[in-house]
Amino acid sequence: MAESMNGLHRSHRCTEVSSQDIGETVTVMGWVQKRRNLGALIFIDLRDRSGILQVVFDENSVGKEGFEKAGTLRSEYVIAVTGKVQQRAAAVNENLKTGDIEVIAEQIRILSEAETPPFPIEENSQTKDEVRLKYRYLDLRRPDIQKNLMLRSKVIYLMREFMMKEGFLEIETPILCKSTPEGARDYLVPSRVHPGNFYALPQSPQLYKQLLMCSGYDRYFQIAKCFRDEDLRADRQPEFTQADMELSFVDIDDVLDVNERLLKYIFKEAIGVDVQIPLQRMPWQEAMDRFGSDKPDTRFGMELHDVSEVVKGCGFGVFTGALEQGGSVRGINAKGQGSMPRKKIDKLVEFAKGYGAKGLAYLSINEDGTYKSSFAKFMTEDELKALVDALDGEAGDLLLFAADKNKIVWNVLGALRLEIAKELDLLDPNQYNFLWVTEFPLLEWSDEENRYMAMHHPFTMPMEEDWENVDTDPGSVRAKAYDIVLNGTELGGGSVRIHQDDIQEKMFEVLGFTKESAHEQFGFLLDAFKYGVPPHAGLAYGVDRMVMHMVHADSIRDVIAFPKVKDASCLMTEAPGKVDEKQLEELQLKIEEE
Amino acid sequence: MAESMNGLHRSHRCTEVSSQDIGETVTVMGWVQKRRNLGALIFIDLRDRSGILQVVFDENSVGKEGFEKAGTLRSEYVIAVTGKVQQRAAAVNENLKTGDIEVIAEQIRILSEAETPPFPIEENSQTKDEVRLKYRYLDLRRPDIQKNLMLRSKVIYLMREFMMKEGFLEIETPILCKSTPEGARDYLVPSRVHPGNFYALPQSPQLYKQLLMCSGYDRYFQIAKCFRDEDLRADRQPEFTQADMELSFVDIDDVLDVNERLLKYIFKEAIGVDVQIPLQRMPWQEAMDRFGSDKPDTRFGMELHDVSEVVKGCGFGVFTGALEQGGSVRGINAKGQGSMPRKKIDKLVEFAKGYGAKGLAYLSINEDGTYKSSFAKFMTEDELKALVDALDGEAGDLLLFAADKNKIVWNVLGALRLEIAKELDLLDPNQYNFLWVTEFPLLEWSDEENRYMAMHHPFTMPMEEDWENVDTDPGSVRAKAYDIVLNGTELGGGSVRIHQDDIQEKMFEVLGFTKESAHEQFGFLLDAFKYGVPPHAGLAYGVDRMVMHMVHADSIRDVIAFPKVKDASCLMTEAPGKVDEKQLEELQLKIEEE
Structure with a gap:
C-alpha cells in the first residue's frame, strides 16, 4: 500500500546530507538500493539522483511499527525517512560521498512498493541493450546514465548562458517545414487540411537561420531538433539535437573566435578541461596529407x-x-x-x-x-x-x-x-585535442551526377583569392568553410555564406542549376536576398556527439533519454505503430500492401 | 554590386553608440531606413536590431567616391560606415535613443543593394497579414516584431536560469512518438522502415515526464514543442511551445511555491512587473460562482x-x-x-x-x-x-x-x-492580475460519451477528503489540479499525479476503462509505475501565450518567428507541399483522390 506525501517535506537529497548535519533531523526520500538485516538493525542504502545515503532502522528509534515496515522493504521501493544524522557507527565507506555518516530513522513511510525489476539498477550494466531499452524507465535509473543526462542538461545550459552573454537571440524555427528535394531523406507529415500535401521535418534550420539574418536579428542561436530518415546505421538516431548559430556582419575570424571561447567555457565548466585557445587551424589539404582525414585525431x-x-x-x-x-x-x-x-x-x-x-x-x-x-x-x-x-x-x-x-x-x-x-592504446580519453579544419574545397566532383556538387551547401562562400579560377579549375577553389574537430570527431561545422548576387548566380551555374531550378528549390531564400542581405556566417554542433565525448559514452543512446534503435523504432513505446483507419481516411491516404 | 566584409569589423551596434563616444571613430553596419539629401549633405537613418543611428555624409569627410556612393543609397540597402561620432548638429531627436549624436562618415561600403520592399519596414504596419506573412523575412525586420522576439528569447532564458538554480534538469523528450487514440488529433509521420506504421508528433511530453519521475530525475523541465492537428481557429498554431515541468516528492504547495517564484522572477526581469506572492488561490467553484469562468479576469x-x-x-x-x-x-x-x-x-x-x-x-x-x-x-x-x-x-x-x-x-x-x-475600457493592460484556480472537479460528465471523463487526465490525483465519495457522487470529487491565470487567460496548468496503484485502478474503473483498455493506452507508464514510483506533480505553461501577454500582442503570430495561418499553411515557404511519387512509394503510401 502506497502512503501519501501529506504533510511531508523533503529536507535534503541523499548526498546533500553531510557530516555538517550530525545531530540534525532530516527527511530524505528515494529508492531502496538494497536492504541488509544485521543483528537487531536493518540497513538501507537509499538512492536518489544525487547518490546513496545509509539509513539505519533500530526499533528503539523508529518504533515497532516502523521497524516492521522497514523489514518489508525490497529493492526499488520508494520511501521517505525522517531521522537524525550521526557519524557512521561502522567503518567509513570511502566509495560514498556520504560514507562517513548515516541516518537513524525515526519515521518511515512507504510511498510506493515495487516489483523486482527485470535487471539490477547499477552502473555499467551488463544487461542486453534490448531489455534495457524496453524498460528504459528503469535503465534511466542507473547512476551512470543519470550522470550523463545531468551533464547534458548542464552543457546545453552553459551554451545558452554563453550565447546570451554574447548577444545571441534564441529563436525557435518551425518543425513543420517544407520538403526540399535535395539532401538526405525527409520525414514527411501528411496534411489533413490539404490532402495530398505534406510537411517535412527539418534536417536543419539552415534556411530559416539565413532568413533571420536577412531579417536583421544579427545573432541567432537555437538548440534545435533535426531529423533525417537515413538508412540504418548502429549509432544514428532519426532525430538529433543541433546547437545552431548564425551571425551577421562577420567574417571567418569572428565566427571562429566566438566559438573557441564558447568551447573553452563549456569544457571548463562542465568537465573541468582547460582548452587552450586560439585553437590550431589546419587547412583541409594539410589534414588530408598528414592524417588522411578531414577530422584528424591529433592525440x-x-x-x-x-x-x-x-x-x-x-x-x-x-x-x-x-x-x-x-x-x-x-x-x-x-x-x-x-x-x-x-x-x-x-x-x-x-x-x-x-x-x-x-x-x-x-x-x-x-x-x-x-x-x-x-x-x-x-x-x-x-x-x-x-x-x-x-x-x-x-x-x-x-x-x-x-x-x-x-x-x-x-x-x-x-x-x-x-x-x-x-x-596500441594510444588514445588518451582524457586528452582533448581540438582543432579547426579550414579551407575545404568548395566543390566536389560527383561521378554519379557527372557534375560538381557543393561540398557543404550552395550558399558557402568561396575564398576570394581562388574565386577567379572557378571556370578553369573548379576543384581548386577553396571555401570559407570550417569544421571543429575533437579527437578525430567532427563536433560541428559551418561556413561563411555568399551574400553577393553575382557570386551566388555563378555558384548556381557551376552547380548546374538553371535560374528556374534554383528558384524552385531555394525560392524564398533567394527572394529574401533581394531586399538587402548582410554578410553572414554560421556553425552548428552535434550536441549528442559533444556530450558523448564529455562523458566517454560508447553509444549515442547513453546520452539521450529516450533513444530509438537501429530500425528507428522505440522499444519502450513500440513506436512507430498502427493507426486507426479513420485517421488515414482523414489524411486521404491509403497503405499499399506489398 | 555587393562589397565584401574583408578587413572590416563592426565596433558597435547602432544604439550602442552614445554621447560617451563623441570624438571616437566607430564602425557601424545595418540597413538604410531612409535617406535625405539636405544641401551639400546626405543623411542616413541606419537601422539594426538595436535601433536607429543617424549617419551624415559630407564630401569633405567621406571623399568624392564615398559621397557618390552615399547618393545611390536606397531603403534597405545594407551598408558599413566608419566615421567619427559627434554631437548632433541639428536639434536633438527625442524619439531616438541616439537622438543627440550622429556619425560623420569617413568610409562607406555597400554590403548589399536592395530592391524596393513590397511594404515599408516600420512599426504598427497596416499591411495586410497575407502580404506580411508571404514576405515574413521583411515583416520580421519591423522593430515591434523584433522587440517581441527579443523579449521571447529573454523570457525563455530567464525561465531556464531560474529552473537550473532550482535544481531542475532540462531533458529532451522525443518528437517522433507513438500515436495514442485519445485526446486531440495527432500529426502522423509515416515510417519508411516499417511501412504502414506511423509515428505521432507529441501533443505534450506528459507521459515522458512522468516516466522521468519514475526514473528518479526528481525535477525535470523542458521548453518543448507540442503539436495538435486541431480544427482551424484564427489564433491557433499547429505547433506551439510549452514550458513543461515535473517534480518528485512534492505536494501541491511545493509546486505552486516554485512556480510563483518563477513567475515573479521572469515578469520582473523581462518587463519590470512586480508580482506579489504568494498569489491568490481560488477554488474552481468560487471562480465559477463569482466570475462565471475557470480563468477569471480579476482586474x-x-x-x-x-x-x-x-x-x-x-x-x-x-x-x-x-x-x-x-x-x-x-x-x-x-x-x-x-x-x-x-x-x-x-x-x-x-x-x-x-x-x-x-x-x-x-x-x-x-x-x-x-x-x-x-x-x-x-x-x-x-x-x-x-x-x-x-x-x-x-x-x-x-x-x-x-x-x-x-x-x-x-x-x-x-x-x-x-x-x-x-x-467600457475597464481592462488595464499594464495591470497583471495572477491567480491560481484550484480544486477543479476531477471528473466531468460527458453526455456524448455517457460517462464521466477526466477533466485533466486520468493520472490526476483526487483530493484525499473527497475520494471516499467517488462511487456515490463522482461529480463532487475535487482534484489536486491547478491552473495559473493571468488577466483572464490560462497561462498554464497542471496537477499532482496519482502514484498509488489502488487509486489509479479505481480511477480507471470510474472512467470506464477495462484493465485491458487501460493497458493498451498507457501500458508502458503503468508498467513503469510497478517498479517504484515517487509522488510527483507537474505543470506546463503556454509560452506563446505568456509572451503575448508580456508584449500586449494582438495575435499569437506576433510572437512566433515563422507562424502558420489558419489553414495550417506557411505563406512564405508554401508548406505543406507536394512530394515526389518516389517518396510516397518508399513509404508505401498512396493518395486517395476524392
Whole structure:
C-alpha cells in the first residue's frame, strides 16, 4: 500500500546530507538500493539522483511499527525517512560521498512498493541493450546514465548562458517545414487540411537561420531538433539535437573566435578541461596529407607521408601503376611494431580493403636492419632505403603503404592509423585535442551526377583569392568553410555564406542549376536576398556527439533519454505503430500492401 | 554590386553608440531606413536590431567616391560606415535613443543593394497579414516584431536560469512518438522502415515526464514543442511551445511555491512587473460562482450573483423554469450603464445567445428609482426590489440576468462580463492580475460519451477528503489540479499525479476503462509505475501565450518567428507541399483522390 506525501517535506537529497548535519533531523526520500538485516538493525542504502545515503532502522528509534515496515522493504521501493544524522557507527565507506555518516530513522513511510525489476539498477550494466531499452524507465535509473543526462542538461545550459552573454537571440524555427528535394531523406507529415500535401521535418534550420539574418536579428542561436530518415546505421538516431548559430556582419575570424571561447567555457565548466585557445587551424589539404582525414585525431602521430616521388620509377607495379593513374603512394610508420606477426598484418590488410584499398604493402625493419616486406623483391636496396628514410623508419618499425587514387589512399591510411592507435592504446580519453579544419574545397566532383556538387551547401562562400579560377579549375577553389574537430570527431561545422548576387548566380551555374531550378528549390531564400542581405556566417554542433565525448559514452543512446534503435523504432513505446483507419481516411491516404 | 566584409569589423551596434563616444571613430553596419539629401549633405537613418543611428555624409569627410556612393543609397540597402561620432548638429531627436549624436562618415561600403520592399519596414504596419506573412523575412525586420522576439528569447532564458538554480534538469523528450487514440488529433509521420506504421508528433511530453519521475530525475523541465492537428481557429498554431515541468516528492504547495517564484522572477526581469506572492488561490467553484469562468479576469468587479433563492416562486416563468430544471438564475450589475440604449442592450442579448443563452433578462434602474425591464411585469415590486438588492443595484445601474443550466449561465455571464468590461475600457493592460484556480472537479460528465471523463487526465490525483465519495457522487470529487491565470487567460496548468496503484485502478474503473483498455493506452507508464514510483506533480505553461501577454500582442503570430495561418499553411515557404511519387512509394503510401 502506497502512503501519501501529506504533510511531508523533503529536507535534503541523499548526498546533500553531510557530516555538517550530525545531530540534525532530516527527511530524505528515494529508492531502496538494497536492504541488509544485521543483528537487531536493518540497513538501507537509499538512492536518489544525487547518490546513496545509509539509513539505519533500530526499533528503539523508529518504533515497532516502523521497524516492521522497514523489514518489508525490497529493492526499488520508494520511501521517505525522517531521522537524525550521526557519524557512521561502522567503518567509513570511502566509495560514498556520504560514507562517513548515516541516518537513524525515526519515521518511515512507504510511498510506493515495487516489483523486482527485470535487471539490477547499477552502473555499467551488463544487461542486453534490448531489455534495457524496453524498460528504459528503469535503465534511466542507473547512476551512470543519470550522470550523463545531468551533464547534458548542464552543457546545453552553459551554451545558452554563453550565447546570451554574447548577444545571441534564441529563436525557435518551425518543425513543420517544407520538403526540399535535395539532401538526405525527409520525414514527411501528411496534411489533413490539404490532402495530398505534406510537411517535412527539418534536417536543419539552415534556411530559416539565413532568413533571420536577412531579417536583421544579427545573432541567432537555437538548440534545435533535426531529423533525417537515413538508412540504418548502429549509432544514428532519426532525430538529433543541433546547437545552431548564425551571425551577421562577420567574417571567418569572428565566427571562429566566438566559438573557441564558447568551447573553452563549456569544457571548463562542465568537465573541468582547460582548452587552450586560439585553437590550431589546419587547412583541409594539410589534414588530408598528414592524417588522411578531414577530422584528424591529433592525440598521436603516425602521420601519413607521401612517398610518390620516392617510388616513382621503382620496379613495383602496384606503386607505379597508381601514380600513372594520377594517384599517389603514401605510408605510415607504426613505430615499434616491426615484430607484428604475419597474421595480425593480414588482418590490417583486410581492414584496409574494407576502406577501399586493393591491398596494403608493408615493410618491417628487423632489429638487425634487414627488411621483411611484401614488396622488397620488386625494389632495389637504395629504393627501399629511400622509402624507409622517408618515413623515418628505424629498427623495430612497421611501415604500411597504400597506393591508389588520393581519396582512397587517404581514406585507407587515415582509418588504419586510427585502428592501430586503438590497438596500441594510444588514445588518451582524457586528452582533448581540438582543432579547426579550414579551407575545404568548395566543390566536389560527383561521378554519379557527372557534375560538381557543393561540398557543404550552395550558399558557402568561396575564398576570394581562388574565386577567379572557378571556370578553369573548379576543384581548386577553396571555401570559407570550417569544421571543429575533437579527437578525430567532427563536433560541428559551418561556413561563411555568399551574400553577393553575382557570386551566388555563378555558384548556381557551376552547380548546374538553371535560374528556374534554383528558384524552385531555394525560392524564398533567394527572394529574401533581394531586399538587402548582410554578410553572414554560421556553425552548428552535434550536441549528442559533444556530450558523448564529455562523458566517454560508447553509444549515442547513453546520452539521450529516450533513444530509438537501429530500425528507428522505440522499444519502450513500440513506436512507430498502427493507426486507426479513420485517421488515414482523414489524411486521404491509403497503405499499399506489398 | 555587393562589397565584401574583408578587413572590416563592426565596433558597435547602432544604439550602442552614445554621447560617451563623441570624438571616437566607430564602425557601424545595418540597413538604410531612409535617406535625405539636405544641401551639400546626405543623411542616413541606419537601422539594426538595436535601433536607429543617424549617419551624415559630407564630401569633405567621406571623399568624392564615398559621397557618390552615399547618393545611390536606397531603403534597405545594407551598408558599413566608419566615421567619427559627434554631437548632433541639428536639434536633438527625442524619439531616438541616439537622438543627440550622429556619425560623420569617413568610409562607406555597400554590403548589399536592395530592391524596393513590397511594404515599408516600420512599426504598427497596416499591411495586410497575407502580404506580411508571404514576405515574413521583411515583416520580421519591423522593430515591434523584433522587440517581441527579443523579449521571447529573454523570457525563455530567464525561465531556464531560474529552473537550473532550482535544481531542475532540462531533458529532451522525443518528437517522433507513438500515436495514442485519445485526446486531440495527432500529426502522423509515416515510417519508411516499417511501412504502414506511423509515428505521432507529441501533443505534450506528459507521459515522458512522468516516466522521468519514475526514473528518479526528481525535477525535470523542458521548453518543448507540442503539436495538435486541431480544427482551424484564427489564433491557433499547429505547433506551439510549452514550458513543461515535473517534480518528485512534492505536494501541491511545493509546486505552486516554485512556480510563483518563477513567475515573479521572469515578469520582473523581462518587463519590470512586480508580482506579489504568494498569489491568490481560488477554488474552481468560487471562480465559477463569482466570475462565471475557470480563468477569471480579476482586474475588475462586475461579479456574478446567484439570485436563484430570490426569484424562487416569482411569476417569471423563464426564471422559475430554469430552477425547476435544476439550473440557476444569476446576474451581473453593469454599474452606471442604466441608460444604455435599447439597441445596445439588444446587441448584448445577441452576444449572450452566441454563448448558449436562450435570452437575457435585463433591468435598468432609472435615476428616479423606477425600473425599465424586460421582465418587471412578471414580478411584484417586492420581488424586484429583492433582486435589485441582491446585486447592490443603485440608480443608474444596468442588471443583466441569465437563467439556465449552471454551465450555460456561467458561460454566458462570464463572457458578458468581459465583453462589457472591454466596451467600457475597464481592462488595464499594464495591470497583471495572477491567480491560481484550484480544486477543479476531477471528473466531468460527458453526455456524448455517457460517462464521466477526466477533466485533466486520468493520472490526476483526487483530493484525499473527497475520494471516499467517488462511487456515490463522482461529480463532487475535487482534484489536486491547478491552473495559473493571468488577466483572464490560462497561462498554464497542471496537477499532482496519482502514484498509488489502488487509486489509479479505481480511477480507471470510474472512467470506464477495462484493465485491458487501460493497458493498451498507457501500458508502458503503468508498467513503469510497478517498479517504484515517487509522488510527483507537474505543470506546463503556454509560452506563446505568456509572451503575448508580456508584449500586449494582438495575435499569437506576433510572437512566433515563422507562424502558420489558419489553414495550417506557411505563406512564405508554401508548406505543406507536394512530394515526389518516389517518396510516397518508399513509404508505401498512396493518395486517395476524392
